[in-house]
Amino acid sequence: xxxxxxxxxxxxxxxxxxxxxxxxxxxxxxxxxxxxxxxxxxxxxxxxxxxxxxxxxxxxxxxxxxxxxxxxxxxxxxxxxxxxxxxxxxxxxxxxxxxxxxxxxxxxxxxxxxxxxxxxxxxxxxxxxxxxxxxxxxxxxxxxxxxxxxxxxxxxxxxxxxxxxxxxxxxxxxxxxxxxxxxxxxxxxxxxxxxxxxxxxxxxx
Numbered sequence: 001x002x003x004x005x006x007x008x009x010x011x012x013x014x015x016x017x018x019x020x021x022x023x024x025x026x027x028x029x030x031x032x033x034x035x036x037x038x039x040x041x042x043x044x045x046x047x048x049x050x051x052x053x054x055x056x057x058x059x060x061x062x063x064x065x066x067x068x069x070x071x072x073x074x075x076x077x078x079x080x081x082x083x084x085x086x087x088x089x090x091x092x093x094x095x096x097x098x099x100x101x102x103x104x105x106x107x108x109x110x111x112x113x114x115x116x117x118x119x120x121x122x123x124x125x126x127x128x129x130x131x132x133x134x135x136x137x138x139x140x141x142x143x144x145x146x147x148x149x150x151x152x153x154x155x156x157x158x159x160x161x162x163x164x165x166x167x168x169x170x171x172x173x174x175x176x177x178x179x180x181x182x183x184x185x186x187x188x189x190x191x192x193x194x195x196x197x198x199x200x201x202x203x204x205x
Contacts, residue, residue: 081141086118098121132159146170
């Protein structure tokens, strides 16, 4: 009996460890047709959703955020999108991602009227949820780093947005230690996203 219990416990432990990795690889595989690294492969859309990624104490974008916004600006100037939705954290007066994003885009020639602001994009899920429910977006280009893009696209599409994504280069751009940390963090983050989306689906029935 004890041997059977030990074997069962081993199987449960193995599944507990394996499931997050299996979901991570599934999401990466399922979103592959919708992910692009080349501007020319992105079909014209109305809106690009740019995800927040942190600002410095002086209110300027971190390199990762600046790269995301720059990619959105490039999409705009190439005629791929008509509007940029800047979605990020602005819960307190002392921390404001979205105004930093807006200023960066305006300084590079995007008119203010073509920049939408979502000050409550506190997570990937909330950015996608609010894009759908608050801004009425049904189709969009998502702009973020390549490591984050599978989860972002999966989340958006599960929430009813016909989303493709432009992946901003990351490995070889940021430090190796940072990219290892970000990439490993995507494994539990993907598990959380799948669970959260399953609850959203259940609640909407």
